[in-house]
Amino acid sequence: MRSLVILLLFLVGLAGDRAQAAVIIGSPSFSYFDDFTGFDGDADPANWVTTDVSNTSGWRGTGTGSSTTGGKYSFGDTGSGATFDGSLGFLPSETRSINADIRFQNATGNLITQFTVSYDAEHWRSTLDGRNNGWAVSYSIDGGTFAALNDLAYVAANTNSTGINPDDGPWETVSLSQTVTGLSIGNGSEIVIRFFGDNGSGSDARQGVAIDNFSFHSTAVPEPGSALILLSLVCTPAMRWLRTSKWISPNPVRHSPCCSAVPTR
Ligand SMILES: [Ca+2]
Numbered sequence: 338m339r340s341l342v343i344l345l346l347f348l349v350g351l352a353g354d355r356a357q358a359a360v361i362i363g364s365p366s367f368s369y370f371d372d373f374t375g376f377d378g379d380a381d382p383a384n385w386v387t388t389d390v391s392n393t394s395g396w397r398g399t400g401t402g403s404s405t406t407g408g409k410y411s412f413g414d415t416g417s418g419a420t421f422d423g424s425l426g427f428l429p430s431e432t433r434s435i436n437a438d439i440r441f442q443n444a445t446g447n448l449i450t451q452f453t454v455s456y457d458a459e460h461w462r463s464t465l466d467g468r469n470n471g472w473a474v475s476y477s478i479d480g481g482t483f484a485a486l487n488d489l490a491y492v493a494a495n496t497n498s499t500g501i502n503p504d505d506g507p508w509e510t511v512s513l514s515q516t517v518t519g520l521s522i523g524n525g526s527e528i529v530i531r532f533f534g535d536n537g538s539g540s541d542a543r544q545g546v547a548i549d550n551f552s553f554h555s556t557a558v559p560e561p562g563s564a565l566i567l568l569s570l571v572c573t574p575a576m577r578w579l580r581t582s583k584w585i586s587p588n589p590v591r592h593s594p595c596c597s598a599v600p601t602r
Pocket residue numbers: 372373374422423424549550
């Protein structure tokens with residue numbers, strides 16, 4: 338009984354660590370898109386898990402970048418329409434830094450050989466002469482070792498006036514994309530995409546940044562072994578039919594009209 342209780346507690350602990358299930362990749366050409374529309378900024382958005390790398394960073398709700406309180410936000414322009422244009426935002430302070438992860442699981446039955454990640458990096462709160470913080474992006478296919486996606490890195494400028502953009506909306510939006518090829522990710526394996534929101538360097542205040550319009554696209558092909566089996570399944574009956582048909586004679590030299598000039602053996 339005691340062992341069962343310990344096992345249950347262990348399983349509950351695992352569930353807590355992975356509160357969000359992986360997004361299932363169910364087709365050889367798979368696309369996922371998240372624009373965080375309506376996201377209230379009160380807890381991790383669907384399919385994402387944020388964790389504290391240094392200091393504690395709570396969710397602060399929605400915002401335009403006007404608040405100086407550090408934490409995680411759904412940054413968006415609240416006055417632009419009936420539906421709030423949310424995002425996954427972060428304003429570091431007091432050494433705060435976070436990871437924001439999204440996981441994808443290969444359920445295609447095939448090998449994933451490449452994927453593309455794209456997103457808009459948004460700069461919502463500016464600090465003139467403040468720190469250069471932003472997003473560093475990486476991926477992992479074993480859940481432990483991460484490789485940098487350098488084309489997706491973003492550093493917010495520290496040359497704009499402090500506060501929000503007087504014209505509403507972010508100070509800037511930068512669309513970034515990177516494709517990774519040459520992969521061999523088997524069925525059942527996962528791909529983790531990680532955004533690291535850093536604290537910047539220096540002693541000044543930080544920039545408020547966000548992830549928006551995130552997209553993921555993967556391409557899968559049949560595994561070599563299954564391709565051979567498929568080829569065998571198709572070719573064996575086909576060859577059997579050809580052998581019993583007029584197209585392939587059991588003795589092509591003797592019977593082929595093309596070989597009528599050749600002496601029979
Ligand atoms: Ca949005």
